[in-house]
Amino acid sequence: MNEVLVTDDAGLRTIRLNRPEKKNALTRAMYAAMAEALREAAARPSVRAVLMTGGTECFTSGNDVADFKARGDQAADVPSPAREFLAALRACPKPVVAAVAGYAVGIGTTLLLHCDFVYAAENAIFRMPFVDLGLCPEGGSSLLVPQRGGQLLANELLMLGDAFPPATALRAGVVNAVVPVDEMMATAEGVARRLAAKPPAAMATTKRLLRQAGEAALTAHMTEEFADFSALLRGPEAAEAVAAFQEKRKPDFSRFLAAE
Numbered sequence: 001m002n003e004v005l006v007t008d009d010a011g012l013r014t015i016r017l018n019r020p021e022k023k024n025a026l027t028r029a030m031y032a033a034m035a036e037a038l039r040e041a042a043a044r045p046s047v048r049a050v051l052m053t054g055g056t057e058c059f060t061s062g063n064d065v066a067d068f069k070a071r072g073d074q075a076a077d078v079p080s081p082a083r084e085f086l087a088a089l090r091a092c093p094k095p096v097v098a099a100v101a102g103y104a105v106g107i108g109t110t111l112l113l114h115c116d117f118v119y120a121a122e123n124a125i126f127r128m129p130f131v132d133l134g135l136c137p138e139g140g141s142s143l144l145v146p147q148r149g150g151q152l153l154a155n156e157l158l159m160l161g162d163a164f165p166p167a168t169a170l171r172a173g174v175v176n177a178v179v180p181v182d183e184m185m186a187t188a189e190g191v192a193r194r195l196a197a198k199p200p201a202a203m204a205t206t207k208r209l210l211r212q213a214g215e216a217a218l219t220a221h222m223t224e225e226f227a228d229f230s231a232l233l234r235g236p237e238a239a240e241a242v243a244a245f246q247e248k249r250k251p252d253f254s255r256f257l258a259a260e
């Protein structure tokens, strides 16, 4: 079964996650497929806007936890597909709209920070549980969440890592609007189609200008975040968190000594 469905219709490219039995958890192959779909969208003149969605049940439960382990076992200089996907998303000159329902965990939340419009259904549940996985924030979230939502809210969302509702995602500057589940796809698609109908050079220039002030700082910050994330991914705290997830038990971090 194709776990990333890509369709083009009248200038709108839709990228739909399709791994429902694993809550759309993202494998390396899925990141690569999404990155390819975004690079193609950037290069193909007939594509004028992109819609990303997981449908009305679940956006994505984030990185496949088993894949985390595989990545942790790899040499540190092997390129990370998640990182390449985020690079393709950030580099896309066409407007990107996200339609989010159900769980949006980990990169399922942080990727939204790089979309241009985000519509959340009332059943959406966001979570950035990096610390609980023995990891640190990724995807620029440790810069963008405090910037958009303020330091104290960012501390809550990224240090405690609890699940949060769409109303909090609005306060955090992660979503544009919250809509009933049965209106989410139509709302997001309607905006994406309006964007696709606008003059493309004016649109691409506007997107570039809206983003460029913070781009260099964000790129530098994301490079540092990825290095920290990658080091923690190879460490014992992440190993305990992944083992606990796979064994369906609570992790025990009590044996780890606090850093000085």
Ligand code: COA
Binding pocket: 021, 022, 023, 025, 026, 061, 062, 063, 064, 065, 066, 103, 105, 106, 107, 129, 130, 133
């Ligand atoms: N990676 C791998 N498998 C995942 C997954 C993930 N990120 N998220 C869910 N799954 C799998 C579950 O292991 C389960 O598989 P099984 O049926 O073979 O046991 C299946 O998807 C359904 O998930 P389940 O946990 O039963 O659904 P739920 O509705 O009770 O809970 C979540 C949904 C998203 C809250 C929960 O699955 C979860 O916390 N997942 C991990 C999220 C995470 O830590 N992601 C990494 C972020 S950096």
